[in-house]
Amino acid sequence: MRIPAALREQGIEDARCWSIPMTTRFRGITVRDGVVLRGPEGWAEFSPFWDYDPAESAAWLRCALADATAPRPAPLRGSIEVNATIPVVPPALAHRLARVGGARTAKVKVADVASSLPEDLERLEAVRDALGPDARIRVDANARWDRDESISAIPQLDRAAGGLEYVEQPVASLEDLVAVRRAVDVPIAADELVRRAEDPLRVARAGAADVLVMKVQPLGGVARCLELAAEADLPVVVSSALESSVGLSAGLAFAAALPELTHACGLATGVLLTGDLVAAPLRADGGTIPVERPRPEPELLESHGAPRELTARWEQRLEACAQLL
Numbered sequence: 001m002r003i004p005a006a007l008r009e010q011g012i013e014d015a016r017c018w019s020i021p022m023t024t025r026f027r028g029i030t031v032r033d034g035v036v037l038r039g040p041e042g043w044a045e046f047s048p049f050w051d052y053d054p055a056e057s058a059a060w061l062r063c064a065l066a067d068a069t070a071p072r073p074a075p076l077r078g079s080i081e082v083n084a085t086i087p088v089v090p091p092a093l094a095h096r097l098a099r100v101g102g103a104r105t106a107k108v109k110v111a112d113v114a115s116s117l118p119e120d121l122e123r124l125e126a127v128r129d130a131l132g133p134d135a136r137i138r139v140d141a142n143a144r145w146d147r148d149e150s151i152s153a154i155p156q157l158d159r160a161a162g163g164l165e166y167v168e169q170p171v172a173s174l175e176d177l178v179a180v181r182r183a184v185d186v187p188i189a190a191d192e193l194v195r196r197a198e199d200p201l202r203v204a205r206a207g208a209a210d211v212l213v214m215k216v217q218p219l220g221g222v223a224r225c226l227e228l229a230a231e232a233d234l235p236v237v238v239s240s241a242l243e244s245s246v247g248l249s250a251g252l253a254f255a256a257a258l259p260e261l262t263h264a265c266g267l268a269t270g271v272l273l274t275g276d277l278v279a280a281p282l283r284a285d286g287g288t289i290p291v292e293r294p295r296p297e298p299e300l301l302e303s304h305g306a307p308r309e310l311t312a313r314w315e316q317r318l319e320a321c322a323q324l325l
């Protein structure tokens, strides 16, 4: 595919567009697509979701550009503990997915348009049953509740799960998050208020969350995430943006370089894709993923290569974002 001049000037030598079907619908998506870029440090991923406009997507490109052209920080650990990620699926499938990869923490999606509260409760019961009493279970509502819905749903979810580690982004606004956090006993994590906010640290400064979920692409890259985490001074959960192993490995690099890592990270999402760009995909085993930087396989870049029309859309997107760098 065509490489914007601004990226060539900064050392990008190759760019490939890919598209891989998901195993289950997640975030309303059934196919994941994106671009991988090659620079002097290796391959890096640029894969903003399609609902991110060019201004927001520019942060994803800054991440890819830095990861392809500048060395990653020194790792402080060789493997990262991860959580199983459970989409909105029936209880029997949730039970099965919770055990894939041997994680001792699961994150369960709730409050989805495709799911009622009773169904969310059943999904949580199934996950607890699968993992046993010592596992940690967190839920992610993706800002779909209002204040009152949160305050009513969270204690019910907490009971069904046999105890929740935290609730991720129950409501959209900072003000509502503060109110919910005051009203419930379960700790609160912020995600959208970090990754889609003009000021990702506002939530930390306001004391509105107990945990920050951080994703390297939307936040502009590994180095910037390390700066933000140091300033936020809150426990960080590094999570994926449903990347291929090329992008997941940047998340692992961030998690590996954090001075303190107290929670399992949401980087075991490779299993939600039906294929990958590397020969040995980054997958959880015994609940951890090794901190590695696998390189894409030429045959896999070929076989997962995006159709021409999709590639043209990504070329336009890359160009628009490159102009905003």
Ligand SMILES: O=C(O)CCC(=O)C1=CC=C[C@@H](O)[C@@H]1C(=O)O
Pocket (backbone or CB within 6 Å): 027, 083, 084, 085, 107, 140, 142, 191, 239, 240, 241, 242, 265, 266, 267, 269
């Ligand atoms: O945190 C995890 O366990 C996996 C990543 C994950 O849940 C997400 C990745 C990308 C987009 C999001 O809708 C979703 C999230 O909201 O955290």
Ligand SMILES: [Mg+2]
Pocket (backbone or CB within 6 Å): 140, 142, 168, 169, 191, 192, 213
């Ligand atoms: Mg989230």
